[in-house]
Amino acid sequence: MIEMKVAGIALDAVTRSPIVLLKDGSDRRALPIYIGQDQAKAIMGALENQKPPRPLTHDLITNLFEAWGLSLDKIIIHSLQDNTFYAVLCMRQGEIKKEIDCRPSDAISIALRTDSPIWVMEEVIADASIPVDRDADEEERQAFRDFVANLRPEDLIQRRGLEQNDEQ
Template sequence: MNDHEDLMETPVPVRVKGVYIAESDESNPAPVVLLEDEKGRIVPIFVGLSEAISIHHALSGELAPRPMTHDLFISTLESLSASITNALIDDLDGGIYYARLTIKSDSKKNEIDARPSDCLALALRAKASIEVRERVVADASISKSDAEKLISIENYLQ
């Protein structure tokens, strides 16, 4: 690999900017999570509606009266003295994102293949870092004007 290829494989820290709806057609909403890096580049990750709601709840600190699936997973990890340390969106192929979740138990770290939506929902709950490979950011980022056209999921949930 040359230096450019190495740079393209570098993980870039991102923050979850928010959860939005890409289409205003309420019969077929297209939930999208926006990730933003330090340079202001925005990466859209399309997710299912239940995952979008779960991510939104994690962002806003809302707790369901009963544990939802992502909450259950975090509780299970905690009961096993394990924790999530990192979520990495590491590939984009044919419009499909691929991700890995890093779980630490004792002194051992394991990477687990997972859907990006689950990685985001779990990493937010665990306050773990979220990263995206540079080549994915470079390939998938959208303009700020495209991001501004999206509707906040809060408007949809009301």
């Protein structure tokens, strides 16, 4: 799993649909997730620390968590099926832990309000992320190519010998 942060809300240039954009810690990969207008407003409200005069749905949920001693440990966006993302809220009440199915947009909105981490499975990132820093990606690929090109069998044998000594 890779921890990601909300980079912001964007609009699809063609459909004008809102997209929540998640970025990894190195700002190398971005995960765009299409969401509805209401969910975009809820996420933006949390990003801007807006406090409505009366609790909106996600605020109400976080108030319920607090009133009942529930903690949101993290959210996990765990799969992508037929262009639909799936997420869970990883909840805790004392020693009891539960995972609750949730739309990613709702999970993100609640995570922002509770200052909880957002995790995404590697498979989801591999399937749906977009590169943010193509130059850094290419530099990394070239460094790996150079490493492999200069690798000698003796280096592997020597490294394996060091690992075996460390295990003893």
